[in-house]
Amino acid sequence: MDCSEELFERAKKVLPGGVNSPVRAFRAVDLHPRFISRAEGAYIYDEDGNRFLDYVCSWGPMILGHNHPVIRQAVEKAVKDGLSFGAPTRREVEIAELMTRMVPNVEMVRMTSSGTEAVMSALRLARGATGREKIIKFEGCYHGHSDCMLVKAGSSAVAEEGAPSSAGVPAGTAKDTLTAQYNNLPSVQALFDQNPGRIACVIVEPVAANMGVVGPDPGFLQGLRQICDKEGALLIFDEVITGFRLAKGGAQEFFGVRADLVTFGKIIGGGMPVGAFCGSRALMEQVAPCGPVYQAGTLSGNPVAMAAGLAQLTYLNEHPEVYTRISASADYLAEGMRKAAAEIGAGVQINQVGSLVAPFFTPDKVDNFADAKHSDLKKYAQYFAKMLAQGIYLAPAQFEAMFLSDAHSEEDLEKTLCAVKAVLAQMYS
Numbered sequence: 570m571d572c573s574e575e576l577f578e579r580a581k582k583v584l585p586g587g588v589n590s591p592v593r594a595f596r597a598v599d600l601h602p603r604f605i606s607r608a609e610g611a612y613i614y615d616e617d618g619n620r621f622l623d624y625v626c627s628w629g630p631m632i633l634g635h636n637h638p639v640i641r642q643a644v645e646k647a648v649k650d651g652l653s654f655g656a657p658t659r660r661e662v663e664i665a666e667l668m669t670r671m672v673p674n675v676e677m678v679r680m681t682s683s684g685t686e687a688v689m690s691a692l693r694l695a696r697g698a699t700g701r702e703k704i705i706k707f708e709g710c711y712h713g714h715s716d717c718m719l720v721k722a723g724s725s726a727v728a729e730e731g732a733p734s735s736a737g738v739p740a741g742t743a744k745d746t747l748t749a750q751y752n753n754l755p756s757v758q759a760l761f762d763q764n765p766g767r768i769a770c771v772i773v774e775p776v777a778a779n780m781g782v783v784g785p786d787p788g789f790l791q792g793l794r795q796i797c798d799k800e801g802a803l804l805i806f807d808e809v810i811t812g813f814r815l816a817k818g819g820a821q822e823f824f825g826v827r828a829d830l831v832t833f834g835k836i837i838g839g840g841m842p843v844g845a846f847c848g849s850r851a852l853m854e855q856v857a858p859c860g861p862v863y864q865a866g867t868l869s870g871n872p873v874a875m876a877a878g879l880a881q882l883t884y885l886n887e888h889p890e891v892y893t894r895i896s897a898s899a900d901y902l903a904e905g906m907r908k909a910a911a912e913i914g915a916g917v918q919i920n921q922v923g924s925l926v927a928p929f930f931t932p933d934k935v936d937n938f939a940d941a942k943h944s945d946l947k948k949y950a951q952y953f954a955k956m957l958a959q960g961i962y963l964a965p966a967q968f969e970a971m972f973l974s975d976a977h978s979e980e981d982l983e984k985t986l987c988a989v990k991a992v993l994a995q996m997y998s
């Protein structure tokens with residue numbers, strides 16, 4: 570038994586499934602997880618001293634690579650002054666000012682401690698501001714684990730009410746969340762038609778990155794904007810993954826579409842637990858203590874977390890070439906993977922938007938969650954195990970993204986493509 574296995578056995582006795590977040594348990598790939606002891610640049614090291622080239626990047630935050638000196642030094646400096654005060658601090662003002670400069674249509678910011686909280690609060694604000702109760706989300710989009718987001722389409726003939734997708738979510742909560750199909754505007758319009766004047770908002774991942782990676786078809790996000798304007802509903806971009814990743818200004822800048830509210834997480838914390846929801850002054854001043862929409866957090870705007878986030882955002886703001894570089898790396902990787910699959914005759918789709926990449930083990934185009942579910946999950950598990958054996962650490966589940974960072978070098982990409990070729994050749998021989 571290696572150290573990871575030993576720790577996992579201990580972990581399973583005291584943590585449900587041995588983990589604090591389900592995907593980490595490696596169940597989708599039928600292996601035991603590696604326990605990570607440290608990370609540097611594009612590499613993570615496990616408790617047994619194995620080194621892996623990392624394409625999880627903590628699920629996105631480590632866009633500059635692991636243990637980046639600029640962020641580490643900012644945190645070390647902040648720690649010396651104390652860990653938490655429960656009172657306002659200078660860095661909260663500085664990060665909010667910076668965000669309003671970097672992100673279009675953002676005049677005010679409220680920090681939270683996770684993406685889940687940011688989304689939950691943005692939805693409450695959308696409901697409070699419109700005085701409407703129903704919300705629309707898309708099948709296969711993930712928005713954290715708040716009750717009203719753990720919902721699937723209802724099975725009733727009219728499908729007018731959502732149904733819980735997790736035990737413990739009350740039916741009464743789920744019914745107000747309606748589910749549309751990603752990249753399908755008529756499915757959104759139909760929900761508005763069935764619920765005239767009752768829908769507060771549409772929430773969408775502008776690039777769906779929790780069903781593998783599925784980009785918006787041309788016109789999809791613009792169409793959502795038009796429908797929301799026509800129906801008097803708010804458009805929420807959940808940019809917990811895409812924020813500060815697709816571009817400095819996130820998906821709004823990248824696709825040129827305006828959202829009313831934007832949620833952030835992951836990159837915004839530089840690896841510390843941070844989230845945020847943002848929007849116009851008029852909307853954000855509906856939030857307590859200015860307005861009637863209650864929202865709070867004991868550790869929100871935590872000084873150490875703000876130091877990490879501020880350092881990372883400042884670096885990105887001052888080094889826009891990071892975006893050109895990681896997108897070019899992802900182009901190169903995706904193209905190389907497509908070529909490898911074609912040469913071997915493997916029916917694999919490689920989806921990519923900016924620095925997000927995902928392979929699907931299906932010969933067909935993947936444009937929504939129903940398509941993504943055609944992917945052969947057993948093949949993904951095989952692929953994952955073989956890549957891991959080659960020293961490449963991918964997301965341990967099909968319905969996740971590969972995250973590139975600025976620390977992934979040309980040599981790393983070559984190494985990855987070599988492994989992809991070898992692994993696909995084995996799998997499809």
Ligand SMILES: *Cc1c(COP(=O)(O)O)cnc(C)c1O
Pocket residue numbers: 682683684685686688711712713714774779807808809810834835844
């Ligand atoms: C990760 C994620 C969340 C939830 O963020 P947590 O910090 O894990 O609570 C919400 N929305 C999207 C799009 C995400 O990828």
